[in-house]
Amino acid sequence: MSNNPPTDRAPDSDRSASSAAFSPLYQQIKGLLLQSLDRGEWKPGEAIPSELELAARFQVSQGTVRKAIDELAAENLLLRRQGKGTFVATHHEAKVRFRFLRLTPDDGKPPISGSRILECRRVKAPADIAALLDLRTADMVVNLRRILSFDQTPTILDDIWLPGAVFRGLTADSLARYRGPLYALFESEFGVSMVRAEEKIRAVSATQDQADALEIALASPLLQVERVSYTYGDRPMEVRRGLYVTDRFHYKNSLN
Amino acid sequence: MSNNPPTDRAPDSDRSASSAAFSPLYQQIKGLLLQSLDRGEWKPGEAIPSELELAARFQVSQGTVRKAIDELAAENLLLRRQGKGTFVATHHEAKVRFRFLRLTPDDGKPPISGSRILECRRVKAPADIAALLDLRTADMVVNLRRILSFDQTPTILDDIWLPGAVFRGLTADSLARYRGPLYALFESEFGVSMVRAEEKIRAVSATQDQADALEIALASPLLQVERVSYTYGDRPMEVRRGLYVTDRFHYKNSLN
DNA sequence: CAGTGGTCTAGACCACGTG
DNA sequence: ACGTGGTCTAGACCACTGC
Numbered sequence: 001m002s003n004n005p006p007t008d009r010a011p012d013s014d015r016s017a018s019s020a021a022f023s024p025l026y027q028q029i030k031g032l033l034l035q036s037l038d039r040g041e042w043k044p045g046e047a048i049p050s051e052l053e054l055a056a057r058f059q060v061s062q063g064t065v066r067k068a069i070d071e072l073a074a075e076n077l078l079l080r081r082q083g084k085g086t087f088v089a090t091h092h093e094a095k096v097r098f099r100f101l102r103l104t105p106d107d108g109k110p111p112i113s114g115s116r117i118l119e120c121r122r123v124k125a126p127a128d129i130a131a132l133l134d135l136r137t138a139d140m141v142v143n144l145r146r147i148l149s150f151d152q153t154p155t156i157l158d159d160i161w162l163p164g165a166v167f168r169g170l171t172a173d174s175l176a177r178y179r180g181p182l183y184a185l186f187e188s189e190f191g192v193s194m195v196r197a198e199e200k201i202r203a204v205s206a207t208q209d210q211a212d213a214l215e216i217a218l219a220s221p222l223l224q225v226e227r228v229s230y231t232y233g234d235r236p237m238e239v240r241r242g243l244y245v246t247d248r249f250h251y252k253n254s255l256n
Numbered sequence: 257m258s259n260n261p262p263t264d265r266a267p268d269s270d271r272s273a274s275s276a277a278f279s280p281l282y283q284q285i286k287g288l289l290l291q292s293l294d295r296g297e298w299k300p301g302e303a304i305p306s307e308l309e310l311a312a313r314f315q316v317s318q319g320t321v322r323k324a325i326d327e328l329a330a331e332n333l334l335l336r337r338q339g340k341g342t343f344v345a346t347h348h349e350a351k352v353r354f355r356f357l358r359l360t361p362d363d364g365k366p367p368i369s370g371s372r373i374l375e376c377r378r379v380k381a382p383a384d385i386a387a388l389l390d391l392r393t394a395d396m397v398v399n400l401r402r403i404l405s406f407d408q409t410p411t412i413l414d415d416i417w418l419p420g421a422v423f424r425g426l427t428a429d430s431l432a433r434y435r436g437p438l439y440a441l442f443e444s445e446f447g448v449s450m451v452r453a454e455e456k457i458r459a460v461s462a463t464q465d466q467a468d469a470l471e472i473a474l475a476s477p478l479l480q481v482e483r484v485s486y487t488y489g490d491r492p493m494e495v496r497r498g499l500y501v502t503d504r505f506h507y508k509n510s511l512n
Numbered sequence: 513c514a515g516t517g518g519t520c521t522a523g524a525c526c527a528c529g530t531g
Numbered sequence: 532a533c534g535t536g537g538t539c540t541a542g543a544c545c546a547c548t549g550c
Contacts, residue, residue, distance in 0.1 A: 083547035202502035203459040203477035221459035246458035255453040339528035
């Protein structure tokens with residue numbers, strides 16, 4: 001079947017909205033699924049239509065839809081569950097909470113965690129943050145600072161920056177009442193699904209302020225983790241600078 | 257086609273050597289391919305037989321072989337090249353050198369690297385190393401210490417432990433003459449292909465010895481990276497404790 | 513039981529690399 | 532021109548889930 005020319009076969013089908021022409025069919029389908037996810041047609045935690053339905057909608061075979069879904073599942077945007085359907089990934093659910101947190105107790109025991117908000121303010125974006133978030137320095141950002149404790153011990157000092165235009169109504173108050181991962185809150189309250197993140201890690205010495213906040217000695221070694229998180233269209237939506245105390249925890253990573 | 261019962265269909269084919277029964281056909285094929293890789297039937301850098309040949313050998317369809325190869329390619333054990341064939345991954349080749357090294361210059365410029373061996377001795381395995389390498393403490397290990405420099409600046413202090421039985425004939429001399437990644441040397445000289453690694457990362461303060469070796473101040477913050485590397489069959493083959501200077505470099509990681 | 517994703521097959525054609 | 536992997540299809544059957 002000759003089908004690489006842009007939009008052939010069923011010109012008036014759902015597929016005519018496509019953008020990526022001259023690429024494999026399943027990639028085009030993947031793009032369309034991504035658009036639907038981004039647009040919020042299917043919400044996090046919900047099931048998407050079955051493979052046969054999607055195949056009918058896009059006028060392709062089930063196998064082609066399957067390959068598109070396979071890739072999205074491999075990227076953790078979708079979750080397949082045999083016999084039940086394919087679901088939009090979510091940061092709610094015990095299984096994938098802390099999906100982005102690689103800090104792990106040295107003994108395997110899962111710790112009891114708690115969060116304390118130190119600050120929540122709206123300011124003009126500093127130049128470096130603006131650059132990372134694709135904003136102008138005139139734009140407003142939300143700046144959050146918090147301490148995460150594990151087993152009662154302060155362990156992570158986070159400095160978080162979010163685009164103000166998207167995160168309207170995010171206040172210290174609403175945060176104080178909330179239990180659970182921030183990313184889950186972003187999802188349900190602001191419709192922002194974090195899908196991917198990049199981290200840059202260094203070793204640094206604790207300043208006086210940091211040492212006080214984390215209840216450790218001045219100049220203690222800390223793991224500095226700068227994270228930029230992205231939503232669907234690879235749009236940066238969060239900058240997070242974390243300082244980790246790594247005497248009873250370590251950052252775990254797998255290399256392939 | 258009823259085929260989950262162990263070894264049906266072609267009892268005297270290559271597949272009768274299988275181990276994993278009651279699993280999908282393509283998983284069994286994957287297992288057989290892994291055995292061949294482990295056994296050294298195809299060497300790193302070489303092409304494996306074409307999909308059709310393998311399909312004939314295992315008495316399954318090309319699609320089933322394809323799915324097995326897909327998974328091995330996703331795990332970076334194999335490398336597909338359209339029009340040419342499927343190749344066994346290797347640590348030679350500029351493209352994948354430093355496949356396991358996540359330390360990256362802050363400005364993107366690729367640095368000039370150099371290695372200096374500080375020590376190479378054979379000793380009885382310390383208890384912690386023995387545990388990580390699945391050895392007994394009576395077994396011998398090779399202990400290597402070296403400095404990696406980037407752009408003339410000492411940046412990584414490595415302390416490496418290898419099972420002595422496998423790495424016979426590894427001496428300071430042979431290392432001094434060698435240029436290139438250690439993993440490539442392991443591959444060509446000792447037939448050991450590193451396929452996967454796990455890292456535990458912490459921030460520490462430089463001791464006097466470490467500071468001297470890295471030409472930094474006492475108690476400077478360092479990134480401590482403990483890596484265990486595995487060959488085929490998930491057999492641990494190396495423990496590497498690295499100390500990274502992270503003022504002009506950072507450890508880069510992607511989260512999905 | 514019906515509906516979902518998971519496996520397996522067979523065959524067609526395309527795109528790429530090499531001779 | 533040929534052989535390789537890459538895409539796409541159509542259809543069969545299996546395994547799991549939930550009614």
